[in-house]
Amino acid sequence: SQTIHQWPATLVQPVGSPLSLECTVEGTSNPNLYWYRQAAGRGLQLLFYSVGIGQISSEVPQNLSASRPQDRQFILSSKKLLLSDSGFYLCAWSEGTSGEETQYFGPGTRLLVL
């Protein structure tokens, strides 16, 4: 069966510091991968998605970037964190090519920027 991992689970970082969040998926090949951000008590904002290695689509301009160095690895990065980057970061995967498939979420990383 498929599993999705995210780490770290929680992170407290100072403003201006770099960021690297990692997501890995097991039990599937060539998944679609997604990064979402969720502010406290709010909805899901799609940040990036990837349909293959090295293929990244950005949904909103921001202080963040994403990379997919391996088939089942998705990384979210920032060179300099802002206070507004605080939130709950969720990675998700899906299978298929329609763009409308069911998405399966990882446990998330809670990021607090101080």
Add this chain to the structure above:
Amino acid sequence: GQQVMQIPQYQHVQEGEDFTTYCNSSTTLSNIQWYKQRPGGHPVFLIQLVKSGEVKKQKRLTFQFGEAKKNSSLHITATQTTDVGTYFCAGGSWGKFQFGAGTQVVVTP
């Protein structure tokens, strides 16, 4: 562009009561999915509806897809404290998949 809206944003329910949350799209959808996020947790897929007028049930939860495939509803009967959380709908259309803002459900004993 496609917009998916959910109402209400918040729902306070007495344990044992029924309630309904609604999802409306600005465009016709090919499918709609519902997810539940428990407090402190991550969204978990509940169900997918594809056909016009489709109705599916999961125990006390009833999901419906509108005839025009532009709206959906989730009805929960005899609400329990385990129903607390945020319910998201997500609509698929023309290769795009968009989540609504969610309905946050609070259950009082």
